[in-house]
Amino acid sequence: MENKINTDHQSFESIRQTNEQGQECWSARQLSKVLAYSEYRHFLPVIEKAKEACTHSGQVVSDHFEEILEMVIIGSGAKRKLPDVLLSRYACYLVVQNGDPSKPVIANGQTYFALQTRRQELADDEAFKQLKENEKRLLLRNELKEHNKQLIDAAADAGVTTDRDFAIFQNHGYRGLYGGLGAKAIHQRKGLKKSHKILDHMGSTELAANLFRATQAEEKLRRDEVKGKSQANKTHYQVGTKVRETIKDLGGTMPEDLPTPENSIKQLEKQQKKQQKKINKT
Incomplete structure (x- = not known):
């Protein structure tokens, strides 16, 4: 179990990117693969649920979900522009919270992103750090x-x-x-x-x-x-x-x-x- 958790957590970190503003983010397409979704289209409803949860929590959806077109390698090594979503760490947390609970990697993802989100909130809170x-x-x-x-x-x-x-x-x-x-x-x-x-x-x-x-x-x-x-x-x-x-x-x-x-x-x-x-x- 411990090795499985470590592997999942390393996978989440390995696909972490940095956007033009220097902020960490994750590709929804890459995350869907790590979370064991066979096809990206099956992952889209999870993203929509995560956006709804983001709205209900009082956050601005566009701050955490950025719609983009990304060059993706398809059959025979050819490349094609396909829609993707860049997710903030908080968006990833909402995604795994709304993912398929029967997948073990989802449970590990819930723990990982929730704790990391909380740690980031505390790290960003200057008032808290000064206490x-x-x-x-x-x-x-x-x-x-x-x-x-x-x-x-x-x-x-x-x-x-x-x-x-x-x-x-x-x-x-x-x-x-x-x-x-x-x-x-x-x-x-x-x-x-x-x-x-x-x-x-x-x-x-x-x-x-x-x-x-x-x-x-x-x-x-x-x-x-x-x-x-x-x-x-x-x-x-x-x-x-x-x-x-x-x-x-x-x-x-x-x-x-x-x-x-x-x-x-x-x-x-x-x-x-x-x-x-x-x-x-x-």
């Missing part, structure tokens, strides 16, 4: 709170209804991301008390990994119209595993090996309130 570690933690923790609410709603639609159901569901996501470690084991590894919330004792890198797990789990539950607690748990575990595999493939540190910050999120929030009071008094 100190504790400020990043507070920002990511608050964002994760909001996405966890959406994840709860998606899980509820799938049949995860009681608090106990959701605890089990959440544990499956942790086990996938943390290499088999559930919430209790993560507590022990971090040296936390039973009353402590795991997410309040994570650094920014670990929070970002869990944020990605939560957003992708919610999307997959809704996109695949998952039904039943058992299937929802399985889906969350699979998403956590995919995120873990991608972190490993990119040479990152496994979540369970990341250091636990000295101060919890609650402590940071108290410090922030105190500082704000001082500022208000001056």
